[in-house]
Amino acid sequence: MEWLKNLSNAIDYIESNLDGEISYEKAAKIACCSTYYFQRMFSYVAGIPLSEYIRRRRMTQAAFELQSMDTRVLDVALKYGYTSPTSFNRAFQSIHGIPPASAKSQGSVLNAYPPIKFSVKVTGGSAMSYRIEEKEAMRIVGIRIPLTEDMDENQKLVPPFWNSVLQGSQFTEICKLSNQSPEGVLGVTAYQGPGEIYYYIAAATDKPVPAEMSEYEIPAATWVIFECDGRFKESIQSIFKRFLTEWLPFSGYTYAELPDIEVYPISKERPQEGHSEVWIAVKKEKEN
Secondary structure, three states: OHHHHHHHHHHHHHHOOOOOOOOHHHHHHHOOOOHHHHHHHHHHHHOOOHHHHHHHHHHHHHHHHHHHOOOOHHHHHHHOOOOOHHHHHHHHHHHHOOOHHHHHOOOOOOOOOOOOOOOOOOOOOOOOOEEEEEEOOEEEEEEEEEOOOOHHHHHHHHHHHHHHHHHOOHHHHHHHHOOOOOOOEEEEEEEOOOOOEEEEEEEEOOOOOOOOOEEEEEOOEEEEEEEEEEEHHHHHHHHHHHHHHHHHHHHOEEEOOOOEEEEEOOOOOOOOEEEEEEEEEEEEHHHO
16 A cells, blocks of 8 residues: 555645645655646546646635735745746636635635545445566557647547547558557556657557557556446546556556557457557565
């Protein structure tokens, strides 16, 4: 459960700096992972991007101060990092539905978002079907789009990418490429270095790279593979959250920070639900 403790320590750092500068790099260091993977894990566990969490917490504290203290709106805006009254007004209204000046009025209805606390709960939930596999390096070939370190932005980029691929001829080409394990159409999020983050729709293959496609080699690793049935988007997100909060803390493994792989069935068109798999690279805790 060490990683949950580290994640909680990172949240404590964020909470103590709501009225100052918050360094994603420092928060990630406290959580003992890279900046990119810290944001990625946070979004799965908390259900919202890190940037949105910080905005909600700052606006919650700002509302408390506007209601309980004789403080000017501009002073509160500056305290929470907004040099522009317009940007503060926009951020405040997005959380509370009213402008900050109105928050001073008695009877105003506001929204409070408390700090996130990470803990392991005994839920008696459903079983997680999984298997462990050791694999040599795997080569994938397909098409890709660049992502950013902003998880909220990435969630807006990937679905349209899938739609565009399904409407073109390249999806059929990708299906024909698949001849290695894991078999199927792969959705791969690969952090290849600062400023180099890509989402691939690809296949594991040893075939030549077709024109206008890219190849990428995923290092040899130990993989925990979860099977899921249901609507793909909801199932995949649920698997990642349960992996981080239910499986990983008691497994004796830690997250290896390698590309995550979604495995979908080969089809002429991408179905919305069915059987899929999620491959997540792990390593023994003693390897840290």
